[in-house]
Amino acid sequence: MEAIVVPGHSRRGRVSRRCRRLVDSAAVLADRRQPAFVVFTGGRGGEAEQMRAAWRGRTDVELLVEPTAATTAQNASRTLPLLRERGVTEATVVCAPLHLPRVRYLFGGVYRRAGIRCRVRAARALPTPSALAWELAAAFVARRQRRGAMAESDAA
Secondary structure, three states: OEEEEEEOOEEOOEEOHHHHHHHHHHHHHHHHHOOOEEEEEOOHHHHHHHHHHHOOOOOOOEEEEEOOOOOHHHHHHHHHHHHHHOOOOEEEEEEOHHHHHHHHHHHHHHHHHOOOEEEEEEOOOOOOHHHHHHHHHHHOOHHHHHHHHHHHHHHO
């Protein structure tokens, strides 16, 4: 069973244009892959719910919301119980191109440890200087966040 996971990206409590591109890319992917579930994750200002509301994809796929994650590592660890409960064995995470290495590292570690095959798909989005700066800064804490995410997923 397969799922698509979309980590959020918000600006001041509103889903960003980039995040809408992620949702649209997930919808296109869902047409090809026909997953059983699409999971929207992110807790800043209700971004997961806003992503679900922006969904214009298939109507025969179950849309799930994980509204508590504040970091990419938490996106991975807090979506894991939703996937496990539903017997998901494969997940594709849709993210921005600059975010891809960190998503692959964080989600790949957490999901693989749980026996879920993880793929990462980059949506089309132009990189911005602020996004590049964010990813460079986040790289310094990725290892610590990954350990925390794995500990959280082990405890669940």
